[in-house]
Structures are given as C-alpha cells and as structure tokens.
Amino acid sequence: MNILHYCAHAGGFIYDWHQFHMVDELRRAGHDVHYLNPVAVLGRTGSSADYSQVLLDEIAAPTSGADRYDLLFATATDDTIVPDAIDEARRRGLVAVNLSTDDYSHPFRVARVASRFDLNWSTVRENLAIIQGYGARVITMPWGANPHVFKPGSGPADRVIGFIGTTYGARARNIAYLQQAGLPVRVHGRSPDEYYQTDGKGSNPIARAIANFPESWQRFRHGIRFPAGRQCMLSLLWRSIQELPGHLPEQRLDNSRIEYMPGPPFEGMSAALSRMALSLGSIELCSTYVFRQPLLFIRLREFEVAMSGGVHLVNRFPELEEYFEPDREMLFYGSAEELVDKAGFYLRPEQDAERRRIGERARLRSEAEHTWLARFRRIGKMLDLTF
Missing domain, CATH: 3.40.50.2000 (Glycogen Phosphorylase B;)
Known part of the structure; x- marks a missing residue:
C-alpha cells in the first residue's frame, strides 16, 4: 500500500515518535510510507493554508510507480490542514484517516476538519460524543508500540x-x-x-x-x-x-x-x-x-x-x-x-x-x-x- 503520512511540525523529540513507531513498523511490513512534513518542505512555519498547499502539490505529482497514494494518514488539526485539502485528497481517490492525539484536553482542535476524513482515530474514549458531534466517524483505539524498535534488553536491571x-x-x-x-x-x-x-x-x-x-x-x-x-x-x-x-x-x-x-x-x-x-x-x-x-x-x-x-x-x-x-x-x-x-x-x-x-x-x-x-x-x- 502507498501511504502518505502528513504531519506538520517544527521538529523536536515530541514528534520523532511518528518515525520510530508507526512509520518504521509499516515499512517493515512492506508498505511504502512517504512522510510529509510541510514545515520541512517550506523551510518555515506557516498557516494551515500554506501547509495544505504542500499536501495538494504532493498528491497532484506522480509518485514512484503509482498514479496516486492509497491512503492519506494524517495527525492534523484545524491549525495544520484546511477542510478543502482533505476533500481534494478524497476526490483523487485517497482514503483519508486522521489520528487525533489530544481529544481529552483539546477536542476542539479538530472541530472544522474531523467530518472531512473518512475516519478519525481517537486514543481516548471520554470525549467521543464531542468528536462525533462535529459530524465525524470515529474509531477509539489506544496507542501501540513498534516491536522492532522497542525490544527487551539484556543483562540485569x-x-x-x-x-x-x-x-x-x-x-x-x-x-x-x-x-x-x-x-x-x-x-x-x-x-x-x-x-x-x-x-x-x-x-x-x-x-x-x-x-x-x-x-x-x-x-x-x-x-x-x-x-x-x-x-x-x-x-x-x-x-x-x-x-x-x-x-x-x-x-x-x-x-x-x-x-x-x-x-x-x-x-x-x-x-x-x-x-x-x-x-x-x-x-x-x-x-x-x-x-x-x-x-x-x-x-x-x-x-x-x-x-x-x-x-x-x-x-x-x-x-x-x-x-x-x-x-x-x-x-x-x-x-x-x-x-x-x-x-x-x-x-x-x-x-x-x-x-x-x-x-x-x-x-x-x-x-x-x-x-x-x-x-x-x-x-x-x-x-x-x-x-
């Protein structure tokens, strides 16, 4: 499967987990994962419209050996993507899934975009009704861990x-x-x-x-x-x-x-x-x-x-x-x-x-x-x- 992983951020340890967790494990399973950080592409921080244009440019360009990606997997909020960009990705045939990471303390961060995704993955159960109230289809699942990166050590503790x-x-x-x-x-x-x-x-x-x-x-x-x-x-x-x-x-x-x-x-x-x-x-x-x-x-x-x-x-x-x-x-x-x-x-x-x-x-x-x-x-x- 060709997966476009979209995450806009200015860098740092708090975001590195994407690469070492899901991206690495999906690649080891044989999936082609392209990690797209529009901040890195632009060389600066910007608006949700700026970041979304980077996404639109990527899905409009030919990808290695394929006319398009199969899946847009995002960790996005209203501040990092605009609804129209999600609509365009789906119009081009991509399935769009978003992982919301702060739905307990900040469910409002996806109020405008949640309904545009095919599926919203929330890691908490408590505010499910709020996310659904935005018109979103939601699956609740906890985090996971990559068994290839997180492995038992040797020797006594x-x-x-x-x-x-x-x-x-x-x-x-x-x-x-x-x-x-x-x-x-x-x-x-x-x-x-x-x-x-x-x-x-x-x-x-x-x-x-x-x-x-x-x-x-x-x-x-x-x-x-x-x-x-x-x-x-x-x-x-x-x-x-x-x-x-x-x-x-x-x-x-x-x-x-x-x-x-x-x-x-x-x-x-x-x-x-x-x-x-x-x-x-x-x-x-x-x-x-x-x-x-x-x-x-x-x-x-x-x-x-x-x-x-x-x-x-x-x-x-x-x-x-x-x-x-x-x-x-x-x-x-x-x-x-x-x-x-x-x-x-x-x-x-x-x-x-x-x-x-x-x-x-x-x-x-x-x-x-x-x-x-x-x-x-x-x-x-x-x-x-x-x-």
Whole structure:
C-alpha cells in the first residue's frame, strides 16, 4: 500500500515518535510510507493554508510507480490542514484517516476538519460524543508500540525506579513521594528546577497562563464548554493557590537525591528502560493530580515500556487494565501510599525473578495485541484496506 503520512511540525523529540513507531513498523511490513512534513518542505512555519498547499502539490505529482497514494494518514488539526485539502485528497481517490492525539484536553482542535476524513482515530474514549458531534466517524483505539524498535534488553536491571522525561506536575509529585520514602529514583531528563528555569515562565500555572495569554485565552474559551476542560482549569487554579504557601509535596523534592541522566534518543529508549527495575507511569491529565480523583489518560509510554519488556508501575485505570493484566503484565497504584509500597516491594532482590516474569508477559501481550499493525488492521477492516 502507498501511504502518505502528513504531519506538520517544527521538529523536536515530541514528534520523532511518528518515525520510530508507526512509520518504521509499516515499512517493515512492506508498505511504502512517504512522510510529509510541510514545515520541512517550506523551510518555515506557516498557516494551515500554506501547509495544505504542500499536501495538494504532493498528491497532484506522480509518485514512484503509482498514479496516486492509497491512503492519506494524517495527525492534523484545524491549525495544520484546511477542510478543502482533505476533500481534494478524497476526490483523487485517497482514503483519508486522521489520528487525533489530544481529544481529552483539546477536542476542539479538530472541530472544522474531523467530518472531512473518512475516519478519525481517537486514543481516548471520554470525549467521543464531542468528536462525533462535529459530524465525524470515529474509531477509539489506544496507542501501540513498534516491536522492532522497542525490544527487551539484556543483562540485569539496576534496582531503581524511574522514567524518561521531564519532572514536572504529577511526575514531580510522585518522584517526591518515592524520594522522600528513601527509594532509589532515576530520571532520564531535566529536573523541575532546570525545566522551569529554562522555560522562563515559572512553575505557577496562573503565572504561566498570564505569560502566554493568547494561547491560554483560546484554551479557556474552548475548555469551559466541556467537563474535562473545566476540570483542567479548576485544577490549575487550585494548584496555583496551593503552590503559594509551599504546600505541594513536589515543592519539597530534593533533587540532589535523584539520579538525573540525559534523555536517550528513541533508538536508545528500550536500553534505558531495561536498565531500570521499575518504570514509573504518571497518567494524570493537566494538573488534576491535585484532586482526590484525577482525570487519567493512557500515554504512549505505557505501550513502549511493555513492548520493551519493562515492568511499569502506573496509575490504576480501568481502561488500561483491559490491555494489561494487573500484577501479571503491569503494576498499578491507586494512591501515593500504594505507589511507595509497591515500588519498595518490587525493588527487593527477592522479587527479581517475578519482575522478569512480569516483563516477559508484558512483551508477549504487546506483541500479540498492541503493535501498530494490529491498530491499522482494525482501521483496514472498517475502510476495506489491507495492512
């Protein structure tokens, strides 16, 4: 199959996953995937009309050995594609599918374009009615992981719990709980102090919103219209209030007792995960971790860790328990106390063998059910495409 993967972005680690996840796996399965980033083609950032013209130029030109592409697979929003460009792609015979990555916190980002695609892939169930309300046909599926890139490592793991990413928000709070309990913690990424100092806007959510007012106003204007958006805004307000007198646990995080290491490239992520006995998962949405019952959503990391044969300790979430069996393929916590207790228990030397078994079962489950090919085959059944 000839696939045109359309994603407009200015670069950076947050977008690299497309190449190392779905694009690589689809190519290994024998599909011809052309990755089109209009920002790279233009050499600059632009408008949705600018980016769409790059797309239209591409689908109008002959492709290697074929008159046209079979599938337009986009990760697009109203800011990166115009509805008419999707219509033209479909008129030329392409099936058009869009992956929405922020439908829980920002479902409004696809309000104008969702109905123009043959199918919209949403990774969350919570705002399905909103996306359908735009006139869109939707399939809900979680993320996946590429088994060729994310592979179990060799050798014993270091007896630490850690994660890959920047420590802020809920991550910083959970790291603080673990560190204050005397457990060994490793982070591949920046500390909170370094992150906020580099960012230059401080850690207080209200102060950050004021510093970035145009974007914040748009988020408020749209977010006030749906429950998750309102919860996120309330959580930011409550966190800002709590932060003033220094009452947040993460404000007492002692970074000198955390092992900070450089963040690995995608090619080295599995090796980094394999060197940690436990991987910390933190899937709270926005700042809702300050509430007794935070909003939770599954991230890409849950599948990367499992596919790498790692032992992931993450928030207890009914949907995630559908994908990985509790205590056999993934570990779950429902409170700070359970997080600390489980981390301490599974870091004991006598649990080394059980951790290996959990990681092996997680890999087997992932290979069987959570590859990108498995996801695309579900799409294929709905759209009469063969993956």
